[in-house]
Amino acid sequence: MTRICVAGGTGQVGREVVHQAVAGGHVVTFLSRNPPEPGPNVRTSGAEYFPADVATGAGLAAALAGADVVIDCLEGRAGNALAHFADGGARLLAAAQDAGVARAVLLSIVNCDRSAFAYYASKAAKEQVYARAGLESVTVRVTQFHSFLTTIFAAGSKLRVIPVVDGVRFQPIAPADAAAALLEAALEPSAGKRHSLRTIGGPEIQDMREFARQWKAATGSRGRLIRFPLPGALGKYLRAGLNVVPEQRRAGETFSGWLAKKPDSL
Numbered sequence: 001m002t003r004i005c006v007a008g009g010t011g012q013v014g015r016e017v018v019h020q021a022v023a024g025g026h027v028v029t030f031l032s033r034n035p036p037e038p039g040p041n042v043r044t045s046g047a048e049y050f051p052a053d054v055a056t057g058a059g060l061a062a063a064l065a066g067a068d069v070v071i072d073c074l075e076g077r078a079g080n081a082l083a084h085f086a087d088g089g090a091r092l093l094a095a096a097q098d099a100g101v102a103r104a105v106l107l108s109i110v111n112c113d114r115s116a117f118a119y120y121a122s123k124a125a126k127e128q129v130y131a132r133a134g135l136e137s138v139t140v141r142v143t144q145f146h147s148f149l150t151t152i153f154a155a156g157s158k159l160r161v162i163p164v165v166d167g168v169r170f171q172p173i174a175p176a177d178a179a180a181a182l183l184e185a186a187l188e189p190s191a192g193k194r195h196s197l198r199t200i201g202g203p204e205i206q207d208m209r210e211f212a213r214q215w216k217a218a219t220g221s222r223g224r225l226i227r228f229p230l231p232g233a234l235g236k237y238l239r240a241g242l243n244v245v246p247e248q249r250r251a252g253e254t255f256s257g258w259l260a261k262k263p264d265s266l
Contacts, residue, residue, distance in 0.1 A: 002187060003027040005067040005101070006047075007054070007092055008074030010036060012145060013107055015044075016179035017071055022046040024183070031063035054088035055080070060095035069103040069186045070096045072130075076122055086125035093133045104137045105185045106130045107178070110199055111242040112141070117233035131195045138185040142178045143171045143201040144243060146258045149208070153215045153223075162216060162223040164209045165230045171244040172211070173202035177252035201245040203252050211255055218259040 009018045009030040021028045022044050031052035036042040043049060052059030054074065064070060072092060076085030089106070096104055106126065113124035130137045149172055156163040181200050212225050230238065237243065253261075 001026055002068045003029070003066055004183075004186060005029045005031060005064050005070045005096075007031050007052075007063075007070060007072045009047075010034075011073055011075055012147060012175035013178050013182070014073035016176045017073060017182055018044045018047050020176070020179055020183055029063055029067065031059065054092045055084060057091050057095060060092065061099060064096055064099040064101060067096070067099060067101050069105065070101050071105045071107075071182050071186055073107045073182070077119060082118060082122050085122040086129050089126040089129045093129065093135070093137075097134045101135060103186065103190070104130065104133060104135060105182055106137065106139045107182060108139050108141045110141045110143050110201065110245055111237070114240075114242050115233055115237040117237055120234075120237065127197075131197075133195065136190060136193070137195045139195070139197045140178075140181055140185050141197065141199040142181065143173050143245065145175055145178070146172045146202075146253075146255050147175070148172065149211050149255070150215060150259075153212055153221075154219075156226070157219070157221045157223040160223050161226045162212045162221065164212050164225050164227050165235070165238060166227050168208050168230075168238045169205055169241065169244055170208055170211060171201040171205045171246075171249070172255050173200070173250065174253035174258050177202070177250060180252075181250065199245050199248045200250045201248045202254075203249055204254055205244050205246060205249075206255075214256045214259065218256070 004021050006017050008014045028047040030047050031050045033053045035049040050063035052063045076082045108123045112120040153162050
């Protein structure tokens with residue numbers, strides 16, 4: 001039995017990590033600046049929840065006390081959270097080292113270091129913090145989640161269009177499968193390396209148009225599929241195919257399978 005601290009457990013992957021770790025019989029603590037209120041539908045029974053803030057360090061020591069490993073699923077999408085994303089990682093790692101934590105695992109994005117898109121660049125900066133960590137660390141890069149596509153399709157569908165980016169393929173992965181990969185990295189025997197990097201992708205690679213057709217069939221949307229160019233750093237990243245890793249396919253839930261199980265997300 002391993003004591004696992006999950007940082008940022010309110011997101012898609014963090015919630016899955018907590019759920020799977022508890023189901024696996026591990027002792028699980030959860031840290032977040034604003035932990036969910038007690039309740040059967042918002043908290044995982046068996047996990048212990050701590051208020052803690054990587055921006056200030058408040059609460060980190062209590063959340064990390066006695067932990068064998070910390071899994072970092074924190075996000076920083078905008079504003080100060082984005083600007084200081086890497087700094088928060090450094091603060092979490094320092095607190096983990098002070099607490100005697102043996103290993104830290106970071107959730108990241110495939111080829112984030114090859115994009116100028118601000119969100120991806122912040123992920124790459126945090127990866128460098130983990131690479132220099134004073135404890136054993138593993139960075140797990142994953143492809144975009146299934147929900148990345150559904151968010152785009154649903155937003156356009158409100159205007160009776162389903163946007164499809166020209167010349168772009170995707171290899172989406174289910175959050176549960178990404179969580180399983182993080183847990184594997186957290187629980188495997190030490191390889192004696194200070195830092196390691198691994199990459200995983202979803203089970204299928206298809207043109208965005210095909211995923212849009214699947215979403216349209218699942219939702220009954222009447223929106224028309226419309227191709228459009230995506231400018232900027234994110235568009236450049238996607239058109240270059242940096243979001244797919246054909247050699248790192250992971251068996252798991254396909255996009256259509258995920259849609260069938262997630263009617264509340266459509």
